[in-house]
Amino acid sequence: MTNSDIAAVFEQLADILEYKGDNAFRIRAYRGAARTISGLVESLVSIRNDPQRSLRNLDGIGADLASKIETLLDTGRLPLLDELTAEVPAVVWEMLRVPGLGPRKVKLLVETLAIDSLDALELACQEGRVAALKGFGEKTQQSILDNLPFARNPIHSRLLWLEADGILQELLVWIRSCPEARRVEGAGSWRRGCETVGDLDVVVESQRPAAVMEHLVAWQGTAAVLLQGDTKTSVRGPRNVQIDLRVVAEESFGAALQYFTGSQEHNVRLRTRARELGLSINEYGVYRLEPAAEAVPRSARGASLGGQTEEEVYRAVGLPWIPPELREGRDELVLAGQGLIPPLVKLDDIRGDLHMHTSATDGENTLVEMVRAALERGLKYIAITDHSQRVSMARGLDASRLLRQWEDIDTLNQSLCADGPAGIVVLKGIEVDMLEKGGLDLPDEVLRQADWVVASLHYGQQQPRDRITARILEAIANPWVRVIGHPTGRLINRRPPYDVDIEAVIAAAAGNGTCLEINANPSRLDLNEHHAAAAGKAGVRMVISTDAHDTSGLDLLRCGVLQARRAGLSAANIANTLPLAELLACKRG
Helix, strand or coil: CCHHHHHHHHHHHHHHHHHCCCCHHHHHHHHHHHHHHHCCCCCHHHHHHCCCCCHHHCCCCCHHHHHHHHHHHHHCCCHHHHHHHCCCCCHHHHHCCCCCCCHHHHHHHHHHHCCCCHHHHHHHHHCCCCCCCCCCHHHHHHHHHHHHHHHHCHHHHCEEHHHHHHHHHHHHHHHHCCCCCCCEEECHHHHCCCCEECEEEEEEECCCHHHHHHHHHCCCCCCEEEEECCCEEEEECHHHCEEEEEEECHHHHHHHHHHHHCCHHHHHHHHHHHHHCCEEEECCEEEECCCCHHHCCHHHCCCCCECCCHHHHHHHCCCCCCCHHHCCCCCHHHHHHCCCCCCCCCHHHCCEECCECCCCCCCCCCHHHHHHHHHHCCCCEEEECCEECCCHHHCCECHHHHHHHHHHHHHHHHHHCCCCCCCCEEEEEEEEEECCCCCECCCHHHHCCCCEEEEECCCCCCCCHHHHHHHHHHHHHCCCCCEECCCCCCECCCECCCCCCHHHHHHHHHHHCCEEEEECCCCCCECCHHHHHHHHHCCCCEEEECCECCHHHHHHHHHHHHHHHHCCCCHHHEHHHCCHHHHHCCCCC
16 A cells, blocks of 8 residues: 555544543554645655664554554455455445545534435535524535535545655556566656546656566556556556556657656647647657648657657647646646746745744644754754644634743754754644634734744634735734734635635735745645736745644645646745744734
């Protein structure tokens, strides 16, 4: 099983246990393990097979969870999950896709109203039976009705990019182990860095296609063979994802990689440009356009003008190579033709992470553990931004607890530079909440003492558009607020964004010098690529932060960087690419 498979198993276990009313610490342990595993770049198989390492060294993985991982790796199943799943009605999984419905509310609906389908849930709402239940009411009932289309939309069953990446990385290792495979690359929506991925595409250069395709069929992740031809094989892989493998010769590898990376609209526009130049492009190369050329067999056409690399394909139509993240059929061809595509931001450009949590609130690791993990990742500065008091379910910090934490950070910074220049600086921060009635849940006299203030909206997400927008604009105008966290509140596949005038938010941020966050959590990626692009054009600086709740969460920076690249942003657009002194000079009350 892949990392993604095992993380999904642990999330499912946590949902079942919460549905059954099990111990909260046990539920939290499974969710924490799922986060840790999802954030791993290296496969659990390679860690398990290394005699110098242990699964128990991973954050939050003790003996019991390590044993379950071993069982899943060896057998592909977990008896405990099979046992518990049999005790839960199948409709529970459908209902958990409705934004706002957690396991406890789902259990109440199933057991009290005998809900057995989404259609039955919709009818119960229309008849007012849901509103009559304790803990629901008219607003919750209407919210369920509003969100049922979201739950039914098949696009929201696609894999998150990080989930797809976990599967693909293991597949690429396997394909590259085939002696007949030369160049091997992932393509499709994964390569473009899309937020969600429907299927996986792999392009391989080989002189013996049949051997490579047999190698794919023999992969332990292959559940079923859907198609096996001369140059293409499709299989059903982990998480039921379809995997399409295409094998081409050396002279066509770049053309095939470009073609199968897409997007469809990008390829249509590229081929339109080619036709205007008297050329045609397909997955085999670039050719002079002859009358009825499409009807002429490839072997009978003239020599290809390019196709061994993607650079050759783009050069043939007078363009520089275009980064895959930008290939969505927008204005990338025009910008490339004018030489206006900037150097996109890279992970190495990021100097610090400015949104994370510790065990002081709802994080899994201590302040010292988070700092040590940041040092190991080469970060130059971080901000500790635990929740403020409004987020009571996370044991949010009131003013006195926050000031004590800041004293601890001062002491830690002093110890870090005791023997010379510190390798990292820890900023005194807070994720302050925007109150439903307006204002922030900590006073300005406290916030002014912070190095870094993230303002976020966690409650009242169903308020009208003008009210939510006003709350965010008020936070932007606060002189001590540096950045607005996850500005639209969405959770991909789980919750739509709240109704906010994002154009007004971007304009206010530009006018006040307040940053907007690109939250790197793969379930958030908020701002989305369109809003981030608009903010960049408006002159707003963005901050790419992980919102990490454990040390492994710091590895998610790469997901935020990918989102920024899809928005066409360079390092100049991202505040936390700056040296610390310049960062802190960006906005000050």
